[in-house]
Amino acid sequence: MNENKMNIKNILIVGAGFSGAVIARQLAEQGHVITVIDKREHIAGNSYDERDQKTDVMVHVYGPHIFHTDNEVVWNYVNKFSVMMPYINRVKATVRGQVFSLPINLHTINQFFSTTCSPDEAKNLISQKADKNITNPQTFEEQALSFIGSELYEAFFKGYTIKQWGMEPKDLPASILKRLPVRFNYDDNYFNHKYQGIPKDGYTQMIKNIFEHENITVRLNTNFCKDNVKEYDHVFYSGPLDEYFNYINGRLGYRTLDFEKGYYNGDYQGCAVMNYCSEDIPFTRITEHKYFSPWEKHEKSIYYKEYSRACTENDIPYYPIRQVGEMALLRDYLALAEKENNITFVGRLGTYRYLDMDVTIAEAMQTAEKYLDLLKTGETMPAFSVEVQ
Numbered sequence: 001m002n003e004n005k006m007n008i009k010n011i012l013i014v015g016a017g018f019s020g021a022v023i024a025r026q027l028a029e030q031g032h033v034i035t036v037i038d039k040r041e042h043i044a045g046n047s048y049d050e051r052d053q054k055t056d057v058m059v060h061v062y063g064p065h066i067f068h069t070d071n072e073v074v075w076n077y078v079n080k081f082s083v084m085m086p087y088i089n090r091v092k093a094t095v096r097g098q099v100f101s102l103p104i105n106l107h108t109i110n111q112f113f114s115t116t117c118s119p120d121e122a123k124n125l126i127s128q129k130a131d132k133n134i135t136n137p138q139t140f141e142e143q144a145l146s147f148i149g150s151e152l153y154e155a156f157f158k159g160y161t162i163k164q165w166g167m168e169p170k171d172l173p174a175s176i177l178k179r180l181p182v183r184f185n186y187d188d189n190y191f192n193h194k195y196q197g198i199p200k201d202g203y204t205q206m207i208k209n210i211f212e213h214e215n216i217t218v219r220l221n222t223n224f225c226k227d228n229v230k231e232y233d234h235v236f237y238s239g240p241l242d243e244y245f246n247y248i249n250g251r252l253g254y255r256t257l258d259f260e261k262g263y264y265n266g267d268y269q270g271c272a273v274m275n276y277c278s279e280d281i282p283f284t285r286i287t288e289h290k291y292f293s294p295w296e297k298h299e300k301s302i303y304y305k306e307y308s309r310a311c312t313e314n315d316i317p318y319y320p321i322r323q324v325g326e327m328a329l330l331r332d333y334l335a336l337a338e339k340e341n342n343i344t345f346v347g348r349l350g351t352y353r354y355l356d357m358d359v360t361i362a363e364a365m366q367t368a369e370k371y372l373d374l375l376k377t378g379e380t381m382p383a384f385s386v387e388v389q
């Protein structure tokens with residue numbers, strides 16, 4: 001056998017979401033033979049979108065997905081496989097019978113407190129409201145109270161967070177809130193990132209294009225079975241970490257989502273995402289999907305009311321909870337994973353982390369690069385190629 005042939009690896013990738021697709025493509029381009037399996041009947045994982053038959057609107061089936069990143073390499077990557085259309089996420093919130101702009105910005109502050117503050121006046125106002133006794137906020141609640149004070153916290157965050165996470169904000173880490181900015185100008189862009197957009201033909205088409213390579217075979221409706229591992233030189237697994245070990249130590253906690261679909265002749269709410277922050281409204285937000293494709297024209301509309309609840313055995317895991325209890329369990333699974341051979345756990349389920357699409361892509365690129373590097377030196381690919389805890 002010539003040396004080149006000997007170096008060609010037969011690789012299994014479990015999961016056809018962004019993690020699986022990017023690793024598959026990067027390795028296929030280096031001549032390796034890739035089989036991708038997914039238990040679902042479609043590719044693209046949770047980023048899957050499809051055209052609704054009644055309205056022809058592109059629907060984000062597993063919840064609203066907006067691509068945003070500061071990472072130029074990742075931005076160039078997605079632009080190679082799709083036409084990214086300009087899109088700025090501008091979220092609204094219905095609170096106590098009024099509509100406000102999110103994330104909290106000068107407009108929100110002035111409307112909420114019935115003021116006409118300038119940026120400096122608003123900074124003063126909010127700093128008077130902030131709880132100065134909290135110097136080192138640890139919980140979501142402490143973070144909010146020390147940052148914006150109780151009135152804004154109670155109106156915009158408390159009820160929404162209880163609905164979203166099924167627990168009190170005093171029992172959640174501050175990091176969840178740190179994701180959201182507070183602005184003292186009228187900028188209502190939900191994200192701070194340099195690049196933002198939505199693929200013109202959808203995420204599913206983008207991932208289909210990533211898979212379009214002669215060395216890649218994709219098999220849908222195919223569940224992973226542990227016996228598969230020995231048939232391949234290496235496995236990249238983007239399914240749930242605890243499922244791989246048959247939940248031997250128990251289940252890692254997730255929140256799942258239910259979507260209640262509705263149709264409307266015309267414009268239902270006039271924007272893509274409207275949050276409902278009060279606890280007495282059972283859903284967290286309504287997504288009107290046609291607003292994610294402002295370059296298209298649609299008379300009719302489809303919208304999803306989104307409800308969050310604890311994830312049980314038969315549900316789709318969406319948000320990893322990562323409470324203290326889960327972190328102990330996670331460590332048990334990480335230790336088990338380290339003992340496995342020829343398998344690397346990747347992506348949001350394989351590493352039990354909330355990952356945006358850009359981070360998922362960046363990590364998948366790094367993982368493939370690491371595998372290719374280690375092949376050259378003959379070293380073993382580890383169970384995790386990124387920091388997971």
Ligand code: FAD
Nearest residue numbers: 015017018019039045046063065066224239347348356357
């Ligand atoms: P997934 O997309 O979950 O893919 C994993 C795949 O593995 C699935 O297709 C699954 O069927 C398959 N699989 C699992 N187990 C098995 C098995 N045993 N055998 C075979 N196949 C298996 N990111 C953003 O950047 N912007 C957003 O606006 C955004 N919005 C989001 C909104 C919601 C509600 C959620 C939950 C996430 C959002 N994300 C967003 C994150 C985005 O969904 C993830 O970054 C992305 O899905 C991660 O890709 P992945 O390939 O790691 O996982």
Ligand code: UDP
Nearest residue numbers: 093156157158160161164176177179275277
């Ligand atoms: N949040 C809130 N009210 C809102 C929007 C967000 O309380 O109107 C909280 C909620 O706890 C959420 C967190 O802020 O989980 C992060 O918000 P983000 O929009 O990033 O939520 P995600 O995209 O994770 O659903």
